[in-house]
Amino acid sequence: MSTILVTGGAGYIGSHVARQLGERGEDIVTLDNLSTGFRSAVLHGDLVVGDTGDADLVSRLLHERGIDTIMHFAAHIVVPESVADPLKYYRNNTVNTRNMLECAVNAGVKNFIFSSTAAVYGIPEGGVASEDTPTQPINPYGLSKLMSEWMLRDVAAVTPLNYVALRYFNVAGADPGGRIGQATPEATHLIKVACEHIVGKRDQVSIFGTDFDTPDGTGIRDYIHVEDLAAAHLRALDYLRAGGTSSILNCGYGQGFSVRQVLETVAGIAGQPMNIDEGPRRAGDPPKLVARAERIRSTLDWQPQHADLAGIVASALAWERKLQSSPMT
Numbered sequence: 343m344s345t346i347l348v349t350g351g352a353g354y355i356g357s358h359v360a361r362q363l364g365e366r367g368e369d370i371v372t373l374d375n376l377s378t379g380f381r382s383a384v385l386h387g388d389l390v391v392g393d394t395g396d397a398d399l400v401s402r403l404l405h406e407r408g409i410d411t412i413m414h415f416a417a418h419i420v421v422p423e424s425v426a427d428p429l430k431y432y433r434n435n436t437v438n439t440r441n442m443l444e445c446a447v448n449a450g451v452k453n454f455i456f457s458s459t460a461a462v463y464g465i466p467e468g469g470v471a472s473e474d475t476p477t478q479p480i481n482p483y484g485l486s487k488l489m490s491e492w493m494l495r496d497v498a499a500v501t502p503l504n505y506v507a508l509r510y511f512n513v514a515g516a517d518p519g520g521r522i523g524q525a526t527p528e529a530t531h532l533i534k535v536a537c538e539h540i541v542g543k544r545d546q547v548s549i550f551g552t553d554f555d556t557p558d559g560t561g562i563r564d565y566i567h568v569e570d571l572a573a574a575h576l577r578a579l580d581y582l583r584a585g586g587t588s589s590i591l592n593c594g595y596g597q598g599f600s601v602r603q604v605l606e607t608v609a610g611i612a613g614q615p616m617n618i619d620e621g622p623r624r625a626g627d628p629p630k631l632v633a634r635a636e637r638i639r640s641t642l643d644w645q646p647q648h649a650d651l652a653g654i655v656a657s658a659l660a661w662e663r664k665l666q667s668s669p670m671t
């Protein structure tokens with residue numbers, strides 16, 4: 343029986359993937375230090391509270407549980423924080439991934455699925471990035487993940503370990519069953535922030551820049567439903583188990599929406615007006631970041647089921663309402 347170690351499985355994306363794995367009957371163990379995750383988000387398998395930088399703990403887990411696959415989500419993800427405290431990101435995201443890889447190679451782990459990010463592209467020409475677009479991160483967060491991709495590439499070249507690195511675009515939405523969702527305090531992501539405003543947790547939403555060279559002047563992103571993103575991880579697992587070669591794949595839909603379009607959608611779904619402030623640009627924001635998303639479809643035979651902004655927003659809003667009545671623990 344194959345067992346999967348899910349690091350960061352008590353966090354937003356990791357918990358959705360772990361839930362889908364559990365529903366499929368996979369044997370999973372979650373490793374999470376609960377710095378931003380929640381015990382109650384772990385719906386299947388055991389939770390081991392610990393750190394991905396703890397080599398003794400990770401090695402023991404890999405051996406004792408007979409792990410053959412690692413899905414590595416545990417990371418810090420706040421871009422401005424990475425600018426203010428780069429060494430925090432290089433330790434937790436890069437050095438700890440190095441530790442996971444060393445333990446994985448020593449334990450003979452076969453498959454490694456890695457959470458990468460569209461932030462590796464920086465500001466791509468034309469705002470659209472394929473996997474072959476040059477990687478030029480503009481912040482330590484993106485660089486911390488890119489260095490991890492490089493380590494994966496170099497390790498896979500000389501060991502039996504194979505990997506899939508998934509470069510996430512803008513992830514939003516929640517579990518349709520309402521059990522888990524994004525619960526991080528002081529969230530900065532647009533859809534989450536807008537939903538917090540709708541439920542009364544914030545007085546207003548700021549648009550960060552209205553003078554970009556885009557049709558309505560606001561930033562354009564490729565928003566992907568967390569359920570589709572999670573499904574891509576299960577596909578990546580099947581692909582590696584079937585002998586697929588190591589790959590880097592964009593995770594987006596290939597369609598962009600502006601900040602104004604997102605906010606109009608939120609107001610429409612909520613059926614209430616929003617208090618919107620038009621503010622200055624946020625440092626480091628590219629005008630447009632949209633995926634070329636053909637490769638993931640052809641490589642993994644991944645078919646998105648939720649590629650609809652209104653559906654993503656409805657799901658995020660339902661979760662925000664639930665969270666308000668019963669906070670996560």
Ligand code: UFG
Nearest residue numbers: 459460461530531532535548549550561562563601624627
């Ligand atoms: N925005 C606002 N107001 C807000 C929040 C965001 O106008 O209150 C705008 C941003 O300026 C941007 C868009 O909404 O144009 C999306 O911003 P998010 O903060 O939701 O997401 P980002 O695109 O900045 O970040 C995402 C991921 C990061 C990743 C990055 C890659 O969340 O992890 O894409 O560029 F690094």
